[in-house]
Amino acid sequence: MTTIDRDTESGAGADQQELMASVTAALAAVHLELDGVPAQRLEFRSWVPRSARKSCQRLFVGSSVDGVPRYVAKIPLDPADRMVAGEWRILSALGAQREPVVPLPRPIRTCHDGFVMSYVPARDLPTAMAAAGPAGWARLLLDAVELAARLHLSGPGCPGVTPRSVVAAFLPDLPEPDGVLAGALERALVGPVHGDFGPWNLQVDQDGRLAAIDWEDYQDAGLPALDVLNVIITAALAAFPEYPEHGFDWLFDQVFHRENAFRAAATSALRRYARLTGQRVDDIVQLLPLFCRWMIHRIEKQHRPTGHLFYGPFAARFQQERTVWHGGDDD
Structure with missing residues (x-):
C-alpha cells in the first residue's frame, strides 16, 4: 500500500x-x-x-x-x-x-x-526539544556538539588548507575580514564538516541517540565552527517558537543577552565543544557573521529566498554591537 x-x-x-x-x-x-x-x-x-x-x-x-x-x-x-x-x-x-x-x-x-x-529515526532535534522541555535542552545540545566534535576531529589533516582559503573558495566576494573576526578566523579549526548541521538534520532515536542526515554539503576540509553555530544558534527557533510574534531582535536578545534555559544549555554545549576541539568559545561565536553570510549564500545558490530568515538580522545586530558570549570561556 x-x-x-x-x-x-x-x-x-x-x-x-x-x-x-x-x-x-x-x-x-x-x-x-x-x-x-x-x-x-x-x-x-x-x-x-x-x-x-x-x-x-x-x-x-x-x-x-x-x-x-x-x-x-x-x-x-x-x-x-x-x-x-x-x-x-x-x-x-x-x-x-x-x-x-x-x-x-x-x-x-x-x-x-x-x-x-x-531509515533513520524520524524525530528531529526540535521535536525532541519540544518533548523534553527546557530541562532537557542541555543534554540534547551537549549530545549534538559531541557528535559534531567526533566528525570534526576525524580527518587525517588538511595540509595546505587554511581557514581563509576555505572561505575564499565558497565566498569569493566576501570582503577581507578584519578586527575580531579576522583573529577568530585565523585561529579557526579546519576539518571535515557536515555542511548543513542544523537541528532539523539531527535525528534522535527512542534511546536519545543522535544521527545526522542530509549530507549533501559535506566537505573534507571546511570550517567546523560553522556546523556548531548552525545547530546551537538555529536551535533557538525551536526553544522560542513564539519568536515570529516578537521579531528577530527579540530572539537575538534571548540568545545573547537574557538569562534563560536555552542560554544556559547553549553555553554548556559551546564550552564542551571548545574543550573537545581545543578552541575558545568566543573565537567560535565571533564567526557568527561569517556563518550567517555562508548560509545566505548556500541557500540562494539553491534559488531559495533568505529575506525571511534570521541570518541577515542576526549578522547585522552582532556586528553593530560587537557582541561577545559572556561566560563562555569562564572555568
Missing part, C-alpha cells in the same frame, strides 16, 4: 505518480533481495517536503515492514539537480569506513538519479 503524505507541498501530478510507482517497485525489489521480505508485508509512504525551495525539490518514498520503517528513497525531481547524486557518493565513502565516525544513513543502491538508504 502507498500513501501520499498530507504535508506535501503540492499534490502529485501524473508524472510524479508514475515516478512514485517506479520507486516503490524498486524498494520492493530491495526488500525481497536483501531481506527476503515479500511485497504483501510492505507499506510505502511518499512525500515532497514543504519548504521555500521552488526548484530542485526532492521526492522521498519510505518503506515499512509490518509497520516498522526500514528504507527511504531520496529522488531529485529536477534533472539538473546533481546534489542528491553527490550525497550518494559522500555517504558511500563515509559508509565504507569500518566504523563510521558518526551515525548516518547507510546507502543501499542508486535509484532514478537518487538513491535508497536505511
Whole structure:
C-alpha cells in the first residue's frame, strides 16, 4: 500500500505518480533481495517536503515492514539537480569506513538519479526539544556538539588548507575580514564538516541517540565552527517558537543577552565543544557573521529566498554591537 503524505507541498501530478510507482517497485525489489521480505508485508509512504525551495525539490518514498520503517528513497525531481547524486557518493565513502565516525544513513543502491538508504529515526532535534522541555535542552545540545566534535576531529589533516582559503573558495566576494573576526578566523579549526548541521538534520532515536542526515554539503576540509553555530544558534527557533510574534531582535536578545534555559544549555554545549576541539568559545561565536553570510549564500545558490530568515538580522545586530558570549570561556 502507498500513501501520499498530507504535508506535501503540492499534490502529485501524473508524472510524479508514475515516478512514485517506479520507486516503490524498486524498494520492493530491495526488500525481497536483501531481506527476503515479500511485497504483501510492505507499506510505502511518499512525500515532497514543504519548504521555500521552488526548484530542485526532492521526492522521498519510505518503506515499512509490518509497520516498522526500514528504507527511504531520496529522488531529485529536477534533472539538473546533481546534489542528491553527490550525497550518494559522500555517504558511500563515509559508509565504507569500518566504523563510521558518526551515525548516518547507510546507502543501499542508486535509484532514478537518487538513491535508497536505511531509515533513520524520524524525530528531529526540535521535536525532541519540544518533548523534553527546557530541562532537557542541555543534554540534547551537549549530545549534538559531541557528535559534531567526533566528525570534526576525524580527518587525517588538511595540509595546505587554511581557514581563509576555505572561505575564499565558497565566498569569493566576501570582503577581507578584519578586527575580531579576522583573529577568530585565523585561529579557526579546519576539518571535515557536515555542511548543513542544523537541528532539523539531527535525528534522535527512542534511546536519545543522535544521527545526522542530509549530507549533501559535506566537505573534507571546511570550517567546523560553522556546523556548531548552525545547530546551537538555529536551535533557538525551536526553544522560542513564539519568536515570529516578537521579531528577530527579540530572539537575538534571548540568545545573547537574557538569562534563560536555552542560554544556559547553549553555553554548556559551546564550552564542551571548545574543550573537545581545543578552541575558545568566543573565537567560535565571533564567526557568527561569517556563518550567517555562508548560509545566505548556500541557500540562494539553491534559488531559495533568505529575506525571511534570521541570518541577515542576526549578522547585522552582532556586528553593530560587537557582541561577545559572556561566560563562555569562564572555568
